[in-house]
Amino acid sequence: MSMNLEATRTFSIEIIQTLQAAGFQALWAGGCVRDLLLGKPSKDFDVATNATPDQVRDVFGHDRTLPIGASFGVITVQGGKRRGQVEVATFRTDLGYSDGRRPDDVRFSSAEEDAQRRDFTINGMFYDPIHKKVLDYVGGQRDLKNRLVRSIGNPYKRFEEDKLRMLRAVRFSSTFAFDLEMQTQHAVREYASHIHVVSAERIAAEMRRMLTDERRMIAVRMLRDLTLLHEILPEADSTVGHALRWSETYHSLERLPVGDFRVAMALLLRYACQDSLLNGKPLKPIYPADEVCRRWKLTNDEAKIIQWLLRYEHTIRHADQVAWPKLQRLLIADPAPLLIAMGYAVQRARDNSTVGVEHAESCLSLPEEELNPDPLLSGSDLIKAGFTPGPQFHRVLETIRDEQLEKRLNTTDEALAFAKANWE
Known part of the structure; x- marks a missing residue:
């Protein structure tokens, strides 16, 4: 764990101590409890309490707290530059989700009631770091032991409340190598077409997290099997519906040596863009990659690099047959290491013949005066x-x-x- 995360963790414990000393119940909640029980490092240390938002602000002072999420019972307590900030949420029950994302209203409640509103059992536990005690009202410890992702209560209701939970179910299952509980699977399949109410930014954020994980290929396979991939990325249908293309894409993702979202996206869209690459002009946007980037509201840098990778991945895979001036211009580009990583992934998925990519990689390691000498003329x-x-x-x-x-x-x-x- 990095020094900053350790400082934030310590700060969150101090917050819990302070609230308990003031007579309130205060606990770690959600993902950090799951990670603790799995023995994994955590990035977030959220605190849940029976103190109301106003009481939290009174305890820590208005100058140290931010009421950004106060309408949902969330107050941010600031710990300074070194210790970061921690969200302190009042136990609550959510009252309706008419937009399929945020609760229409909330009612402050108890820890047990708060657990029932959360998404999956493995995320629905609390932990008291002062008294070293787990509070589990939803069977999360049992499901962690059985390596199972299960909705809390009725999965149809959980997904009706927030459609993004369907993508989160896939992410947790793939990332932790857990099974997805059968009823939860059925609910995802039935609700998959409703994913479109989720904003493009939230979909892209979940896909970034899935595709940068080492088990990205499992996530993509689950998305396919649950019909979510068709809903969020119909451009990949021509790949998914073709056995050889799907096999190559799956194994390319499996063999990708870097956890980079842009390369993984280029691999997913590679076959969908073949016609555009064969018939398009060098500077023309690559269809349909450019449409996907716009729809998901990816950054300009992401869109540019995804299309650059698609345009030159064939070249880098056959770099030993490419004239040096043409290859040199690719290798001096900033994303050249990503292009080489993509080349390796595709070739290892196809026939494991990586001579061309190895040649490009060896050229990339040339001294600067050989790889990119100063131009003779301006x-x-x-x-x-x-x-x-x-x-x-x-x-x-x-x-x-x-x-x-x-x-x-x-x-x-x-x-x-x-x-x-x-x-x-």
Whole structure:
């Protein structure tokens, strides 16, 4: 655990101590309890209490608390730059979810009632770090032992309340290598078409977490089997419905050596984009990848790199057959290591012939003066030599760069002579 997380953990315990000393019940809640019982590090240390939001603010002071989520019973207690901040939530019962996301209203309640509103049993436990005691009203400890993801109460009701829970069910099952309880599975399949009420940002956030995990291929397979993949990424239907394409995509995700969302997305969309890549222009957006990026509201950087990976993955897989100037321009691009990772994943899924990718990787490790030597000429050099600025400048400089990389031109004088001889 990093120093900052350890400091936040300690801070959360101090909050619990302070609330208990003031006469309130205060406990760790949710994911951090699950992670504690699994022996895994946790990133969040949420506190639940029977103190009302106003009482929490009175205990810690208004200058140290933020009432951002006060309408849902959540107060943020600030611990400073080093210790971070901790959310303190009042035990509550949610009253209706008309938008399929947030409760319409809440009623403050007890720990036992609060547990019943949560999503899955493994996330519905509480822990008192002062007295070292687990409070489990939903059978979470049993399901952790049995490695099972199960909805609390009626799964249809849980998914009706918040449709995103369907994606979370897949994420928890795949990440922890747990089974998804049968009734919970049935409910996901029945409600899968309702996932569209969830915002694009929330869907993308869950997919980022799934696709950056080492068990990403299990998550994608579960999404397919539960029909969620068809709903959130119909562009992948042509891959899912084709046995060889699906097998290659699945095993590519399995063999991906890096946990990078952009590479995983490119692998998922690779076959869907084949026609666009074969018939499109180099600078034209790649269909349907560009549409998926817009729909999920991915960042410009994510959209740009996903399409760049799709455009050049074939080239990098056959890098040993590519002219050096063309390969060099790929290797000096910032996402080159991601392209190589994608190349390895695809080739290892296909026939394990990675000669081309290995060649690219060896070239990437060349000394800087060999991989990316300073250009022999610039546009200002051409102007000084009497060339008139214009569209041909780029073509001239690119051709001279090719000659330099092929070591047919080695000095500025040679480059100028070459330019004059060919574009006089």
